[in-house]
Amino acid sequence: MTARLIRAEDDPIERRVSARLTATFDGKPLEGEAGQTVAGLLLANGIDSWRTTSVNGRPRGLFCGIGVCFDCIVTVNDERDVRACQRRVRDGDVVCPQHDELPEVKH
Ligand code: FES
Numbered sequence: 001m002t003a004r005l006i007r008a009e010d011d012p013i014e015r016r017v018s019a020r021l022t023a024t025f026d027g028k029p030l031e032g033e034a035g036q037t038v039a040g041l042l043l044a045n046g047i048d049s050w051r052t053t054s055v056n057g058r059p060r061g062l063f064c065g066i067g068v069c070f071d072c073i074v075t076v077n078d079e080r081d082v083r084a085c086q087r088r089v090r091d092g093d094v095v096c097p098q099h100d101e102l103p104e105v106k107h
Contacts, residue, residue, distance in 0.1 A: 021091035025050070032089055039065070039072055039084035042095075050074055050084065051098045073098055 008017045018033035023041060032041040039062050042050055049059035051073060063071035065085045072084040075096040089095075 021089065023089050023091070023093040023095055025095045026097055034091075036089050037085055038074060038076060038082070038087045038089045038093070038095055041089045042084065054100045054102045057099075 008015050018035055021032050021034055023030055023032060023038075025042060025045075025047065030041055030045045032044065036044065042048075043062065047061075049061040051060050052058060053060060060071045062085055063069045065072075067083050067086045070081075070083060073081045074084050075098055076082040076087060077094050080098065084095075
């Protein structure tokens, strides 16, 4: 079996072509398809990490992909802590990465 792209009209499972949409990530316009998750949109556009950890600034993106780990959080239309793997992207969405600092400890 070889890896190859099958055109939608030639696909034996009769897949339909979805409506196109545009959203932005970190100010850059991205093209996607209706029904994609935010994580799907980012991955399809070659973005595999979209936030950094608070402790060491390590890159994070999709980990579990099922809404359990919260590694994929982003800000969507000013709403913080949105799990990118669970939110379907909508046309015109503004997606931003989150780079949170550790809270200050008061003694
Ligand atoms: S990747 Fe784990 S919650 Fe989204």
